[in-house]
Amino acid sequence: MDGISSGVLGYAGLKELGFNVNLHIPDYRRGHDLTPEDIAEINARFPGTTVLLTCDGGVNSHAGIRAARMLGWQTLVTDHHQELEPGSQADITVDPCRLDETYALGGICGAHVLYQILEAYAAAHQPFKLWAIRLLRLFAGLGTVSDVMPVLYENRQLVRDSLSIARLLHVSAPKTIPNPWGGMDPDPDAIDIARATLLQLLATEDHDPAYVAAFEGFAALLKAFAQAGKVRDIDSVNEGFYGFYLAPAMNSPRRTGYPIDDCFAVFTAPSIAERLAAMHRVIENNERRKELTALHLAELNDGDQPLAPWVYFSAAPVACTACSPTR
Ligand SMILES: [Mn+2]
Structure with missing residues (x-):
């Protein structure tokens, strides 16, 4: 949901600010990182691309960023996941969980990171669009709750504003x-x-x-x-x-x-x-x-489980648990 919130927020906000922008939705089955396959897909679908801007991901996607740079694109990463090791090759990386970051609250969601960038951009270059950009707090607050960010400091007012706008x-x-x-x-x-x-x-x-x-x-x-x-x-x-x-x-x-x-x-x-x-x-x-x-739970509780209570077998699909940042 944070990925969807930040994607919608970024697409809507950049369009509103007059940018020529398209939205690429990575295939979640390939994992959380932006891959060279994504870059090839973007290049095929939007041949005039010159800038890649990521949201809610990309800080550790070294191969994907490299592929984008090989095409001569400018690479702008916005993320809130923990940077695992230094080595991002993006031109600019904005992430509260960057290794060298000093931002006070690491627990803000991906949509909130991109929101702050759009707000700062609008304040500097298109102040008459600030009101429109601030309404996008709707999506930043939704991402905050969905990604189970602590409702503290700036997140608190953000969620409150988001619900007011939703109403x-x-x-x-x-x-x-x-x-x-x-x-x-x-x-x-x-x-x-x-x-x-x-x-x-x-x-x-x-x-x-x-x-x-x-x-x-x-x-x-x-x-x-x-x-x-x-x-x-x-x-x-x-x-x-x-x-x-x-x-x-x-x-x-x-x-x-x-x-x-x-x-x-x-x-x-x-x-x-x-x-x-x-x-x-x-x-x-x-x-x-x-x-x-319910079906898979019943299979765990009532099915043939020879190794229970230590090991349970299930045909349930593998759920993705890597969605929340480590901080
Ligand atoms: Mn997220």
Whole structure:
């Protein structure tokens, strides 16, 4: 989820700042590092590339960075993972967990690192865009909760701001329908995303379509969760929603071997209907993940386990546990 948050934040933010930018999604099955295969894919798909900027990764991707430099690209790494040994060949590396770094709080997420860079850039070169860039705290705060960063110091206000912005993307449905207990519930089908307060505000200003799409995608995501019965009202848009519903759903492809493209399509697909459909597929896949978890747990508990309680056999797919930084 931090990778998705930082990718969406960077893409939307750089577009909004007027950069000619494209988003490359590395294949998670190749591991966490940017590989020479990724560089070859980027080069084939976006032949005019001159700069590589990574987010939530790259500090230890020496082979990938070397491949990019061989093509003459400028290489800018933004990451928050621990640098394992000196030797980054990137032109610039911004990472609170760089070996020689002095930044006070090592525990900030990848989206937060890239956010701070965009904010500093906007403050120096495009101060009139600062307000637009600051709204991207939505994604930086989501990455912070998803990557289980300590909610201390600058993370605290970031998560608070993120939830405030998220709530401006929640549409309370005026239409209600009777529920089985004799009360009334919002009619999920009546929610109209464009009525979200923040989207109405953005519509009054001049913004890059990719930038607006990221926020519309977040509103679509809230709607999809409302339709699935996970978000009932504005009060359910809280840090628990990020940590217990949204992040696990967005992480579920990796657990089940499902392509991750839908997770990005939520924020980048051409139409709101497609973004909503993508989020519904992500939620469905998460339900499948829950079923598989129950199945494999039953296999551990009730199956033939000749070496229990010391060794258990399972056919469960290998989950990726290397997602949180070591600091
Ligand atoms: Mn991360």
